[in-house]
Amino acid sequence: MPVLTRLIPSPVVVDIRPGALDDLATLLVDQRISASGKLAIAISGGSGAALRERFAPALPGADWYEVGGGTLDNAIKLADAMKSGHYDAVVGMGGGKIIDCAKFAAARIGLPLVAVATNLSHDGLCSPVATLDNDAGRGSYGVPNPIAIVIDLDVIREAPIRFVRSGVGDVISNISAVADWELSHKVTGESIDGLAAAMARQAGEAVLRHPGGCGDDEFLTVLAEGLVLTGISMSVAGDSRPASGACHEINHAFDLLYPKRAAAHGEQCGLGAAFAMHLRGAEEQTALIVDVLRRHGLPVLPGEIGFSEDEFVRAVEYAPQTRPGRYTIIEHLDLSTDQIRDAYADYVKAVSS
Numbered sequence: 001m002p003v004l005t006r007l008i009p010s011p012v013v014v015d016i017r018p019g020a021l022d023d024l025a026t027l028l029v030d031q032r033i034s035a036s037g038k039l040a041i042a043i044s045g046g047s048g049a050a051l052r053e054r055f056a057p058a059l060p061g062a063d064w065y066e067v068g069g070g071t072l073d074n075a076i077k078l079a080d081a082m083k084s085g086h087y088d089a090v091v092g093m094g095g096g097k098i099i100d101c102a103k104f105a106a107a108r109i110g111l112p113l114v115a116v117a118t119n120l121s122h123d124g125l126c127s128p129v130a131t132l133d134n135d136a137g138r139g140s141y142g143v144p145n146p147i148a149i150v151i152d153l154d155v156i157r158e159a160p161i162r163f164v165r166s167g168v169g170d171v172i173s174n175i176s177a178v179a180d181w182e183l184s185h186k187v188t189g190e191s192i193d194g195l196a197a198a199m200a201r202q203a204g205e206a207v208l209r210h211p212g213g214c215g216d217d218e219f220l221t222v223l224a225e226g227l228v229l230t231g232i233s234m235s236v237a238g239d240s241r242p243a244s245g246a247c248h249e250i251n252h253a254f255d256l257l258y259p260k261r262a263a264a265h266g267e268q269c270g271l272g273a274a275f276a277m278h279l280r281g282a283e284e285q286t287a288l289i290v291d292v293l294r295r296h297g298l299p300v301l302p303g304e305i306g307f308s309e310d311e312f313v314r315a316v317e318y319a320p321q322t323r324p325g326r327y328t329i330i331e332h333l334d335l336s337t338d339q340i341r342d343a344y345a346d347y348v349k350a351v352s353s
Contacts, residue, residue: 008195009235011126011199013148016224018217021116024091025058033147034088035110037061040111041091042078042102046120051093051155052061062091069104070097072104072134072141079105087111089147095119095163096131103143104130112147118155120223122170122265123243125149126231138255145235151224153217161297162222162264164214168296169270171226172289173247174204176273180245184327193242197235200242208292227351245328246279247272252322253315254307263305269307275316278347280329290351300351313340 015023033304039062051063052226065081078101082090089108092102093116107130117125124131126146126149130141156164171350178201184190203226208279212219233242240248247290255262262268270293277286290300290304299305302312317340335343 006233009128009145011146011149011228013150014225014228015149016151016153016221016228018153021155022058023053023060024114024116026053027148027150028114030180031148033114036088037113038063038086039063039091040082040085040089040090041093042067042098042105044094044098048098051118055093063087067094067098067101070100070131070133072132072139075101075104075130076108078102079108083109085125087206089114091116092146093118095159096122096124098105099125100130100132103146104132104141107143113144114148114150115146115151116152117224118154120151120158120167120220120227121287122167123230123234125151126228127240128134128231128235129240140240143153145231149228153220153224156220156224157215157314161214164220164265165296165298166264167205167223167227168214168241168350169264169266169268169273169293169298170268171223172204172206172292173245173266173269173273174200174226174230174243175208175285175289176247176276177241177243177245178204179282180276181241183280183329185333187332188327190327193237196233196237196242199229201235203229203233206337208288214296230344241326245324245326246276246319246330247327249319249322249326249330250275250315253319256322257315257318258307258311261306263299267305271300271302273350274300275344275347276329278350279333279343282318283350286350301348309341309344313337313344315341316344 041062041064041341043068090106090111091114092099099115130143178197207226210222230243247269251268254268274289285344
């Protein structure tokens with residue numbers, strides 16, 4: 001019998017621990033990513049300066065590039081600046097915007113990317129997508145997975161705790177997203193990748209059921225691993241489906257309807273996931289998600305991030321327009337405005353009891 005298998009696009013190295021950045025140069029040499037140390041390192045103009053001052057002595061062959069923001073223009077300018085440098089690899093060192101710009105730039109000039117995350121706000125650090133603002137709003141651009149992921153827990157703890165909380169909400173929302181994928185498979189016949197679904201779901205469950213807090217190394221390690229696994233699950237699926245369902249549609253609706261007031265990505269996704277689970281009648285799971293969100297200081301009601309009941313109802317009503325063709329519990333129920341309002345009233349009662 002032939003042995004049938006498939007190759008999974010994933011990083012060569014995933015290094016998650018306190019002090020990981022101190023060994024970055026050694027890791028790159030040992031893994032033959034950059035034996036010469038000739039690197040192009042993308043950083044932000046703000047907190048990136050401190051990182052450069054701290055780690056430049058250990059990376060004498062590197063050139064450092066400040067990234068102006070998270071736009072497509074920023075990413076193209078970064079690629080143009082790097083393309084004549086004859087580098088071994090690009091290192092994106094920072095939060096989501098910096099890493100997404102570095103992903104796009106590395107892909108554009110044909111170099112591998114090393115992602116060095118300085119916060120854990122969302123699952124984009126290991127995904128095959130660069131999300132960048134453009135003239136039409138915001139676009140998602142396909143890129144190769146990072147060749148290496150480095151997450152220094154000492155650096156993570158220096159970032160504001162809201163970034164960790166956002167990551168918690170984003171990973172936990174996987175549970176709702178996979179439930180939506182399974183619903184679509186059952187109702188519409190959409191194909192489902194069992195491995196991708198398993199990876200995304202288990203990442204969410206691990207964070208959901210971990211007893212630790214946002215300042216504990218053990219919890220931060222599980223959260224970081226969950227974000228990495230979620231990114232790989234999207235590569236396996238070839239799509240964001242394992243991590244994006246009604247939860248993310250509601251998040252995108254907030255972003256599009258109230259762009260100047262939108263909260264953190266993971267805050268909105270966590271709230272969206274809790275409400276989506278309530279819509280599907282999963283009372284026990286909804287209660288568990290709500291309890292864990294509250295324990296980590298995340299919102300469970302729109303008023304906790306500055307939105308009224310009417311604004312939330314409008315966001316849920318608008319949500320399907322953010323991802324045309326994606327089938328979730330919202331599209332399945334096809335609720336009217338009044339029915340959404342009634343469902344929200346029931347949700348408030350459930351989470352307040």
